[in-house]
Amino acid sequence: MADWQEISGGITAPRGYRSAGIRAxxxxxxxxxxxxxxxxxxxxAAGVFTTSHVKAACVDYCRQSLQAKHSARAILCNAGQANAATGHQGWLDALESAMAVAQVLNIPSESVLLASTGVIGQRIRMDALKAGIPKLVAELSETGSDAAAGAIITTDLVTKSIALETMMGDRPVRIGGIAKGSGMIHPNMATMLAFVTCDAAVSPTLWQQMLSRAGDRSFNSITVDGDTSTNDSLIALANGQSRTPAITEMGAEAEKLEAMLTAVCQHLAKAIARDGEGATCLIEVQVTGAQDEQAARQIAKTIAGSSLxxxxxxxxxxxxxxxAAAAGRAGVPFEQENLKIKLGDILLMENGQPLPFDKKAASEYLKQAAQGAYLKEDTVLISVSIGTGSSSGKAWGCDLSYxxxxxxxxxTT
Amino acid sequence: MADWQEISGGITAPRGYRSAGIRAxxxxxxxxxxxxxxxxxxxxAAGVFTTSHVKAACVDYCRQSLQAKHSARAILCNAGQANAATGHQGWLDALESAMAVAQVLNIPSESVLLASTGVIGQRIRMDALKAGIPKLVAELSETGSDAAAGAIITTDLVTKSIALETMMGDRPVRIGGIAKGSGMIHPNMATMLAFVTCDAAVSPTLWQQMLSRAGDRSFNSITVDGDTSTNDSLIALANGQSRTPAITEMGAEAEKLEAMLTAVCQHLAKAIARDGEGATCLIEVQVTGAQDEQAARQIAKTIAGSSLxxxxxxxxxxxxxxxAAAAGRAGVPFEQENLKIKLGDILLMENGQPLPFDKKAASEYLKQAAQGAYLKEDTVLISVSIGTGSSSGKAWGCDLSYxxxxxxxxxTT
Structure with a gap:
């Protein structure tokens, strides 16, 4: 069982963080x-970014920055213009944004990371952005998580936020996160963004490794419409303000921190899938019996992403x-006579062959899960076993509606 | 320019073929x-089959048969039950179907190939099938192409058929084809099927190579919903009844034959995309400037398949x-400052940056193409250039509607 608890406060729950969100x-x-x-x-600071070959300027900026220097003080995020497909001018706008923040905070511009979401092909309204920054800094607060979470969304119906706390020795360590995303790309409105704060002390290499794995097990395991954005970014800070001993190699403490980081990322990722454009429910697909986790996740994601x-x-x-058909086309070899499929607790297929089942009860299960989706976080659970391997993986998606x-x-013209 | 002409007759246009279709x-x-x-x-006989790891019995049967023996006399196709996920009994049903045809035709059962489409997990109604075979054989005719084309469809709105003729020396060579498919998988109703007949004399190895390439450039380049079926099959026969010299290696005659085979396959593939479930128009995506054809096709197919x-x-x-975003996430590296996008004749993006364009005219282009879709085979044409490479590729899809x-x-219960 998880030995952490959920707390309030979002990204400002960990010690030593402030945030703000404004109308600029x-x-x-x-x-x-x-x-x-x-x-x-x-x-x-660690980051995971879009694998698209069409990238926003802020993504290029963060990648370069994090390659040169694995740390940061600030993350600025604007919603409205994606600053993607904006050429050299977009790059200059990114640099200027970072400098504007650095100046007001009185920190080096290399300590500022950037993210943008909005219309592809549009430059950021730089005058408005620059005018907004002093106001934004003035509003920074240790209870500012909700304000920040509300200022990064575009077509999202709800904000997404979480904070968890665990004990390391006699001191609490906390991780908070906020995210946005509704379609991987919306009508010109782009992007999955997630920002995670942590007050543990951890080495840069380990933090990046943890974040990459957590990203694979969360944001890289959700699919709304299969479209990867030009701006997707997951950025995580760890500032050591918990005053717990530095974690520099894998071990019990590192595993605990990574598990909590993964839980934060999975919470946010599921919140994005649940808020998928037009979705009426969250779908969780669990694949077991695979040779390795990657294979299991690939099948899970193919099922969760199947339009049918x-x-x-x-x-x-x-x-x-x-x-069954989606599992078969996922690109992972398995013997079809080993295939087993469950919907909730209802067994539909075993040994590769369909079983008689109560179709009405199964449909009822789907109806109830969907109705509870927003209120109780109920979920349509699809379980698939493909063999006798020891690895498993999960993916999350949502249904496809009118x-x-x-x-x-x-x-809209 | 193509030096062949379209003729009537479908799969019975080439010499030495008869076909039939009945209500069984x-x-x-x-x-x-x-x-x-x-x-x-x-x-x-050559074949290209689903790459899914969940395969119908008829697919296993044909693959085994064509591995053992690169020839055939007959193809039996049933619609209604897919004979997929039916276990060992499904395999026995396949064998029995082939034997039943062989007996009435008085040929070896090894000369019979099989295809099925319909509900996954359901056995073929064998009594009805066996009772139907003598009647089916009795109806075989040199003008039976339409009857066969009509008996293999499921949710298709129209039958798909084509025949082309070219001269080799002073003798005509003909290729005919029929196909079915509307969604890659429909509510329990599966499958893309295509059957091609040819009266040229060609070596088995060469014929299989030609078919594999033609399949890549046609059926493997269409996408309706990204879902690959358990039963997808493309089977092509070449019986030598044109009495033209045997083609045993690549050269001018072989290239001519392959080009015509590719044209037949592309015609049928486009007909399937145009008949995509709920579609109002055919989308053709042409990608140029790539390093190789496979890369170009991969980008084209990603764009054609993007839900957005x-x-x-x-x-x-x-x-x-x-x-642009779909091109970027196709998994093919390119420099985004080389990206150029056209819709019909309207240039939308060049050097990776958006251009001002007449949005109303572009929307009008989309409206007109869609209205003509069924009548004049009008098509929404998306042209994308990613660099200075010399390779190009195409893919076809359809729009996503309510x-x-x-x-x-x-x-339906």
């Missing part, structure tokens, strides 16, 4: 659109044939 | 559901940002 006039809607996260001291599985679940149809098409087919 | 009582709807294609003489691009086209929204969700979310 970047979004036409006038909603909050500029967020800042600041650590009191230089923090170890997603449509069937929207229709509350316990269509095991589509689950509203997904509607949201994405809207044409 | 396999489909609950009572529509035609059993087809047979027969060559007068043993024909060279597909939704935008359904909404008649010239959303170049989604095209009807796709509706068709696939229908829940």
């Amino acid at each position: 006039g970047l979004k036409s809607s006038g909603l909050p659109d500029l967020a800042l996260i600041v650590s009191d001291v230089e923090a170890i 599985v997603k449509s069937a679940i929207f229709g509350r149809d316990p269509n095991w044939g589509r689950i 509203d997904y098409v509607k949201i994405n087919a809207e044409y | 009582g396999l489909k609950s709807s009572g529509l035609p559901d059993l087809a047979l294609i027969v060559s007068d003489v043993e024909a060279i 691009v597909k939704s935008a086209i359904f909404g008649r929204d010239p959303n170049w940002g989604r095209i 009807d796709y969700v509706k068709i696939n979310a229908e829940y």
Whole structure:
């Protein structure tokens, strides 16, 4: 069992962090659109970014920055313009944004990381952004997590936030996180973004390794529509303000920290899938019996991303044939006579052959899970076993509804 | 330019072929559901099959058969039950089907190939199938292509058929084809199937190579919903009845034959994409400037398969940002400052940066292409250039509409 507990406070729950979110006039809607996260001291920083070959300027900027220097003091995030496909001018805008923050905070510009989300091909409204920064800094607060979480969203219906606490020796260590994302890309509105703060002391290499693995087990295991954005960024800071001993190699303490980091990332990732464009429920796919975790996750993600599985679940149809077919095309070899499929607790297929089952009860299960989706975090659980291997993996997605098409087919001049 | 012409006759246009399609009582709807294609003489046979690890019995059967013996006399295809996920009994049913055809035709059962489409997990109604075979054989005819084409479809709105003719020396060589497919998988109804007949004389190895390449450039380059079926099969016969010299190695004649084979496959593949579940138009994506054809095709297929691009086209929204983002995540490296995107003749992006364009005219282009889709085979053409490489590739898809969700979310007990 997890030996941590959920606490309030989001990204400002860990010691030594302040954040803020304001209306800077970047979004036409006038909603909050500029967020800042600041650590009191230089923090170890790690990042995982989009694998797309079309990248936003802020992604290039962060990658270069984190290659040169595995630490940071601040993360500035704007919503409204993605600063992707904006060429050299976009790069200059990114540099100028970082410098503007550095100047007001009186820190080196190399200590500022950046993220953007919004319309691809549009430059950031730099005048508004620069005018907003002093106000943003003035509003920094140790209770500012919600304000920051609200200023990074675009088409999201809800903000996504979490904080966990565990004891290391006699001192608490905390990790907080906020995220945004609804479609991997929305009508010109891009991006999955997540920012994680931690007050543990940890070596840069280990922190990056932990974050990469946690990212694979969370954000890289969700799919809303299969479209990877130009701006996807997961950035995690660890500032040592818990005053616990430095973690420099894998071991019990490191495993504990990584498990908590993974839990934070999974909470945020599931919140994004649940808030998928047009979604009525969260789908969790668990694959067991695989040769390795990567293979298990690949099958899980293929099932969670299948348009046919997603449509069937929207229709509350316990269509095991589509689950079997999606598993088969995931690119992972297995013997089909070992295939076993469960929906909730209902066994649909075993030894590669369909079983008689109570179709009405299975449909009812789908209906109930969907109804509870937002309130009780109920989930449609699909369990698939492919053999006798010892590895397992999970992925999360959401159903495919009329509203997904509607949201994405809207044409506004 | 192509030096062949389109002729009538479908799969019975090439010399030495007969076919038939009947109502055998396999489909609950009572529509035609059993087809047979027969060559007068043993024909060279090649096949390309689903890469899924969950395969139908008929796919296993054909693969084994074609490994042992690169020739066949007959192809039996049933619609109604997919004979996938039916275990050992499904395999026995496949064997029995082949034997039943062989007996009535008085040929070895090893000369019979099989294909099935329909509900996954259901056995073929063997009594109906066996009772139908004598009637099916009795109806074999040199004008039976349409009957066969009509008996292999499931949720398709139209049958798909083509025949081409070219001259080799002073003699005509013909290739005909029929296909089915609407979603890669439909509510329990599976499969892309295509059967090609040819009267050229060609060596088995060369014929298989030609078919594999033609399959990559056609059926493997279309996407309706990204879901690969358990039953996908492309089978091509070449029976030598054109009485033209045997083609045993690559050269001018072989290239001519392969080009015509590719044209037949592309015609059928595009017909499937155009008939995609809920589709209102055909989308053709052409990628140029790549280092190799495979890379170009991979980008083209990623764009054609993007839910966001597909939704935008359904909404008649010239959303170049989604095209750029899909190109970027295709897994093929390129410099984003080389990216160029055109919609029809309208340039949307060049040197990786958006251009001002007439958005209304671009939306109008999408509207007109869509309206003409069925009547004039008009197509939404997306052209993407990623660099200065000399290779190009194409892929085809269709838009994503409310009807796709509706068709696939229908829940019938």
